[in-house]
Amino acid sequence: MASSVEAQLRAVSRYTKRLDELCESFAGLESKVDQELKKLGELAAQRRSLLVPIETLEPEPYTLLRPLTAVVVEAEGGFEASNFDLGIYASGDTEEEAVANFKGTLLDTFDQLNELPDTKLGRGLLQQKGLLNKFVRGVKKR
Amino acid sequence: MLTQDDAEAIADKLGCTPYEGRSHKYYRLFVDQKLVARFGVRRGSKESGHGHLPHDLHITQKQCKDLSKCPLSKDEYLQILRDKNLL
Numbered sequence: 249m250a251s252s253v254e255a256q257l258r259a260v261s262r263y264t265k266r267l268d269e270l271c272e273s274f275a276g277l278e279s280k281v282d283q284e285l286k287k288l289g290e291l292a293a294q295r296r297s298l299l300v301p302i303e304t305l306e307p308e309p310y311t312l313l314r315p316l317t318a319v320v321v322e323a324e325g326g327f328e329a330s331n332f333d334l335g336i337y338a339s340g341d342t343e344e345e346a347v348a349n350f351k352g353t354l355l356d357t358f359d360q361l362n363e364l365p366d367t368k369l370g371r372g373l374l375q376q377k378g379l380l381n382k383f384v385r386g387v388k389k390r
Numbered sequence: 391m392l393t394q395d396d397a398e399a400i401a402d403k404l405g406c407t408p409y410e411g412r413s414h415k416y417y418r419l420f421v422d423q424k425l426v427a428r429f430g431v432r433r434g435s436k437e438s439g440h441g442h443l444p445h446d447l448h449i450t451q452k453q454c455k456d457l458s459k460c461p462l463s464k465d466e467y468l469q470i471l472r473d474k475n476l477l
Binding site for chain 2: 324328330337338339340348352353356357359361367369371372373
């Protein structure tokens with residue numbers, strides 16, 4: 249009789265111990281899931297984008313032959329403005345600064361690529377020059 | 391986060407030529423007398439993010455860090471451009 253009770257107590261003790269282990273393991277998993285959800289939330293916030301139509305390059309003496317769009321996203325410690333097709337990317341501390349830097353980068357890229365003959369450009373930049381020339385026209389200096 | 395220091399370390403490692411633009415200072419990489427990559431550095435922005443660098447250099451953010459901090463060499467970087475048919 250006594251040994252039977254003892255055996256039952258041992259079994260209960262084993263189950264309790266196992267239950268504690270499972271609870272601990274579950275708490276660990278719950279913490280990991282919370283961390284991953286937090287990371288996903290941060291990524292989603294970073295990926296929230298704003299589409300900014302660019303219709304003019306004034307006051308710079310350049311003509312935009314067709315309107316284009318800059319996609320502005322929040323990035324590490326600031327904002328990034330880009331146009332994937334044209335391969336133009338710029339950063340800024342604010343959305344406005346990112347868009348202003350985007351326009352500056354667009355024109356700097358246009359100027360730098362057009363200063364060089366096609367034979368002096370790698371394949372990637374040659375392709376970018378061709379695309380940029382479909383969007384931007386520089387005003388010739390008199 | 392990629393910073394101005396990273397950009398300048400990369401420019402130094404790749405042997406880029408500086409070029410002054412409107413709002414940015416640019417670094418240009420010439421290979422066999424051809425311009426193959428260029429990237430801008432925001433003036434007076436030591437602590438600001440330069441998230442555009444991976445796009446300009448046609449590599450990932452990690453590869454950019456590796457290029458800046460050492461593991462990725464100039465030859466390995468050029469091989470990446472070659473593999474992407476950008477040279």
